[in-house]
Amino acid sequence: MIRSVFAILFIAINLNSSFAEVRHKNVGYFDFREIIDFKKNLALDFELFETFDVDADGNDDLIFGLYVRDIETDLHQENQKAKPVVFFWDEQLQKYAPREEFQKQLPELYYPRRIKGYSDPTSGKSYLFIADHGLDGTHKSNCGAKNVLLTYEPKTKLLVQSLPSQLDDYSHAVASVDMNSDGLLDHLVLNSPYIDRSSCGNKKSTNDSYFLISQPDGKYKKQQAQFKYKNFGAKPHYDAGHAILINNKIFFVLGRGHNSKVKPGVDVFELNDGFELTSIDFFDAPKGLKKPSYSDITDTEGRIFANAVDTSKGWKGRHIQLIDVNEGKFNEIYEKFIQTAPAAQPNEKVDWCLDINFISNNETIIFVCATRRDIFRGRPALSVLREDVFVPIEMKTGKKPKVGARHRGLRPVVNQGVVKIVSWDYTGDRTLPPGMVWEKIAINHIDIQELVK
Helix, strand or coil, rough: CHHHHHHHHHCCCCCCCCCCCCCEEEEEEEHHHHHHCCCCCCCEEEEEEEEEEECCCCEEEEEEEEEECCCCCCCCCCCCCCEEEEEEECCCCCCCCHHHHHHHCCCECCCEEEEEECCCCCCEEEEEEEEEECCCCCCCCCCEEEEEEEECCCCCEEEEEEEECCCCEEEEEEEEEEECCCCCCCEEEEECCCCCCCHCCCCEEEEECCCEECCCCCEEEEEEEECCCCEEEEECEEEEEEEEEEECCEEEEEEEECCCCEEEEEEEEECCCCEEEEEEECCCCECCCCCCEEEEEECCCEEEEEEEEEHHHEEEEEEEEEEEECCEEEECCCECCCCCCCCCCCCCCCCCEEEEEEEEEEEEEEEEEEECCCCCCCCCEEEEECCCCEEEEECCCCCCCCCCCCCCEEEEEEEEEEEEEEEEEEEECCCCCCCCCCEEEEEEEHHHHHHHC
């Protein structure tokens, strides 16, 4: 039955992934250079890393991570940092806007690779855990950076920052879940092995992954993660991770980074007493990828999504693996997610899903593959669950989208009690002098109903 439904839907659905005529509402125009008062002749790059209700007003806010880039080398600029930017929903303006008093309290960072927002229902405080992995791994030497925890009190508008770990590391992913049942998220910080300690002087750094466990005094206890592997070759490292809770048991689904001596794929670990991770399952990476790694993993309603990319082609292409979870059993499902040209496309820029999300609303599940780059060539950025099969959302084609009307960084938000998709696009003059490009954006809301008619 699954195969027949798959075949029918594959023929019936228009697989063009153009966003040219998707209706949207603009909810803000901004210039990142002006917001953080950045005057240097260097480029600012940015990603929409998190959507979360920071000020507890019932509307999700937008958290962008910024980093400084040398436009000539296209590398992160050494010894240059930038503040993240938080856009709050303004009820009066019906738009997003930064708040000066909040923005001033934010720390400067190298490269915030992951941001996780959560709240404490008891105290009413909001938290932003930011994994700053330092310079990009192409730099020599890259000595990592310290991760940051921001605690915000909406009533007093006071923002406090702390360092959960005093070590510099190269945090590539964070898997978060309440491990000690105190109502706060704990974190498994996953590090890639790209720090050359011999080149970093007296700086205390680590390539090892570790837990951060919340304590009654508001601080975090650091504990090294211990992995119990089956016989899968050399010790892997992980570029992506996700935590899920099933029948009071905690599982970590971790995507391996590329290593020629390591079998590529996805590990499933169960968290045991003493914070030991025991491997209970493994799924091979897609065979069509030569040097596969993973950019992100997420889950919804008994389904786990893992995004694999090919590092041999400059992180181009993508392949979604879908794993069903039933009573603690994990099974890969090959036919429930339509792959449209998952391999790298001709003349394609670096284009892969930085993060993947799902939107669940009125029994509709939409899968979102988000990227800062131009729209995917030949493959969809969104898919919807129809007849138990994830198929590309039909998009109308037409005139070329206006500047600001392409949709990047797709993420779900709750806005005025309604689930929507938020996106952004570049605006303004794209012919500015070197180091002064693509820093003006438009932020858009897309009505989910527009996509599932």
